[in-house]
Amino acid sequence: MNEEKLKSLSALVEGQRDLMWDAEKTIWSHPETGYKEWKTHAYMKAQLEKMGYTLVEAGNIPGFYADLDTGRPGPTLVLMAELDSVLCMSHPDADPQTGAAHACGHHAQCAALLGAAAALKAPGALDGLCGRIRLMGVPAEELLELEYREGLRKQGIIKYYGGKLEFLYRGYFDDADLCVMLHTAGGKNGFWLSPGQNGCINKQIVYRGLASHAGGSPDRGINALYAANLGLSAINAIRETFRDDDHIRVHPIITGQVGAVNVIPDCVTMESYVRGASIPAIQAANKKVNRALAGAAAAMGAKLTVTDRPGYSPVVNDPNMYDLTRRVMCALVGEENVKVEKEWGTGCTDMGDISCVFPAIHPSGSGAQGKGHGDDYRIVDKESALTLAAKFLCSMAAALLGEDAKEAKYILDNKHTPYASIREYLSAVDELCQDLEAVSYTDDGAALRF
Numbered sequence: 391m392n393e394e395k396l397k398s399l400s401a402l403v404e405g406q407r408d409l410m411w412d413a414e415k416t417i418w419s420h421p422e423t424g425y426k427e428w429k430t431h432a433y434m435k436a437q438l439e440k441m442g443y444t445l446v447e448a449g450n451i452p453g454f455y456a457d458l459d460t461g462r463p464g465p466t467l468v469l470m471a472e473l474d475s476v477l478c479m480s481h482p483d484a485d486p487q488t489g490a491a492h493a494c495g496h497h498a499q500c501a502a503l504l505g506a507a508a509a510l511k512a513p514g515a516l517d518g519l520c521g522r523i524r525l526m527g528v529p530a531e532e533l534l535e536l537e538y539r540e541g542l543r544k545q546g547i548i549k550y551y552g553g554k555l556e557f558l559y560r561g562y563f564d565d566a567d568l569c570v571m572l573h574t575a576g577g578k579n580g581f582w583l584s585p586g587q588n589g590c591i592n593k594q595i596v597y598r599g600l601a602s603h604a605g606g607s608p609d610r611g612i613n614a615l616y617a618a619n620l621g622l623s624a625i626n627a628i629r630e631t632f633r634d635d636d637h638i639r640v641h642p643i644i645t646g647q648v649g650a651v652n653v654i655p656d657c658v659t660m661e662s663y664v665r666g667a668s669i670p671a672i673q674a675a676n677k678k679v680n681r682a683l684a685g686a687a688a689a690m691g692a693k694l695t696v697t698d699r700p701g702y703s704p705v706v707n708d709p710n711m712y713d714l715t716r717r718v719m720c721a722l723v724g725e726e727n728v729k730v731e732k733e734w735g736t737g738c739t740d741m742g743d744i745s746c747v748f749p750a751i752h753p754s755g756s757g758a759q760g761k762g763h764g765d766d767y768r769i770v771d772k773e774s775a776l777t778l779a780a781k782f783l784c785s786m787a788a789a790l791l792g793e794d795a796k797e798a799k800y801i802l803d804n805k806h807t808p809y810a811s812i813r814e815y816l817s818a819v820d821e822l823c824q825d826l827e828a829v830s831y832t833d834d835g836a837a838l839r840f
């Protein structure tokens with residue numbers, strides 16, 4: 391790793407503060423949730439085109455990539471930023487119409503990507519590098535508004551709920567070799583690396599009962615709300631069967647119900663994730679969760695529809711990529727400011743899907759304050775969240791693609807990704823999809839199968 395090259399690229403990033411500060415402010419004020427990030431897309435596009443980039447746009451969804459060719463043969467490195475926000479209605483800077491707020495700091499990732507893009511376009515920036523750098527703005531990292539995404543899926547607009555998985559499916563990674571991104575986190579002038587993160591399946595659950603007069607003839611109704619309550623209790627009762635090492639997290643919410651107080655509720659809808667540290671562990675826990683939900687339906691004589699869709703795969707850090715990332719971070723901020731986390735991350739990200747097929751890294755930077763996804767989250771130290779983040783992206787490009795891509799080639803020669811190709815991975819993901827009518831009954835109301 392050529393530390394002089396890292397320093398010269400860092401100096402170029404320092405000239406991009408105005409651009410990054412403006413971008414952070416603009417995107418923060420226009421938060422948009424997944425597959426709706428049109429304003430963010432347009433802003434990023436305008437800025438990148440001003441720098442001379444040509445974008446390949448996803449078209450019917452937000453998102454893009456733009457290639458920067460060094461003119462010398464070598465691997466393709468993808469540097470990513472996520473375009474979407476979360477929903478946090480109580481955030482003081484939430485969009486009052488939609489509740490969208492950048493309470494996960496993805497707007498800072500976008501600003502840092504612009505800073506890196508501008509620095510890499512400067513004269514001499516690519517000297518000594520080979521291969522290609524693909525700058526990518528990915529939509530829909532946050533896995534929310536599942537009904538909306540299922541609607542897009544049914545219309546044929548998307549195949550997958552997660553933006554990176556969708557981009558894998560669309561072929562935007564077909565000629566890629568290595569993938570890097572940096573998520574904004576707390577602290578100042580530092581980085582942290584985690585050993586890995588959970589993956590998940592996501593679930594839409596519908597209990598259907600029978601409406602009837604709640605006072606006059608409850609005996610003729612079937613209470614879908616009670617069935618849903620029993621389902622939640624049954625899930626709580628099986629939690630002790632989850633092994634600690636599998637890091638299972640199940641957190642269902644009730645999203646809607648139809649009814650009035652004098653009518654037995656006949657429909658309750660729920661959403662949930664089943665998260666875990668490996669795909670087999672997630673599948674095993676999901677089977678138990680579906681059984682618990684079905685048992686609750688059968689107890690009440692209610693009907694139950696479960697729609698399981700692939701969420702995200704667990705993040706698998708490539709050990710050699712991890713080691714190089716740590717060395718780059720130490721070169722930027724000193725070893726004392728690089729925290730090597732021992733604890734497994736129990737949230738999920740679609741960077742997990744990328745890590746199933748590419749040597750990839752998903753570390754965290756600094757500069758934010760407050761709880762991630764909470765109403766007090768904001769960027770308080772732009773120097774860390776933007777300048778340092780952009781320096782990191784450029785430095786990873788220099789470390790991987792400099793010196794004839796020696797480091798990148800070593801990582802690629804020794805990679806052990808869980809799947810050999812994107813197609814192989816996508817067919818494994820497709821096996822997680824299921825649409826279940828979970829309980830059936832005989833004519834006299836006895837449970838026949840569940």
Ligand SMILES: [Zn+2]
Binds near residue numbers: 494495531573
């Ligand atoms: Zn995030």
